Structures are given as C-alpha cells and as structure tokens.
Amino acid sequence: MSSLVLLVVVLLVLVAVMFVAGLIYLAYRHPAWRAPLTVGLVGATLLATVVVPIAVR
Template sequence: MSSLAMLVVVLLVLVVAMFFGVLVYIGHRHPAWVAPLTLGLLGVGLVVAIVAPIATR
C-alpha cells in the first residue's frame, strides 16, 4: 500500500470518527429525537455504504 493510500485511509477514518461523534452529541443533546448511539452507528453505516462501492472500483 502506498503512502498516499494510507494517508487517505487515515483521513477517511478520522472524518468518519468525527461524523460519529457529532451525531452522538446531537443525539445526546436531544434524547427525545433518537438514541445517541443508534444515531451515530446509523450515520457511520451510511458513510460506509456510500464510500465502500466507490473505494472498490
């Protein structure tokens, strides 16, 4: 794996982790809307579902 590919993977993991954190925070601040962990995992699943087909091309 090249250095550029590893850098892109690390940055993608960081962005997904930040996205997860933001969604969990929103869920925590507004618990009547949805459970925080469920919202975070749903968001991460959505990002993975979008990025995985693009990455496997």
C-alpha cells in the same frame, strides 16, 4: 500500498469518526429525537454505504 493511499485512508477514517461522533453528540443534546447509540450506528452505516463502493473501485 503507497503512502498516499495510506494517508487518504487515515484521513477518511478520521472524518468518519468525527461525523459519527457529531451525530452522537447531537442525539445526546436532544434525547427526544433518538437514542445516541442508534443515531451513531445509523450514521456509520450510511457513511459505509457511501464510502465502500468508492473505495472498492
């Protein structure tokens, strides 16, 4: 693996963590919407369904 690929993977992981953390925070601030853990897991699942087909190419 080249260093460019590793750098892109690290940045993608960081963006994914920030996205899921943002969803959890949003759900935490508005608990009537959904449980924070459920929102975080759904967000991670949606992000994985978008990223994995692109990464497999």
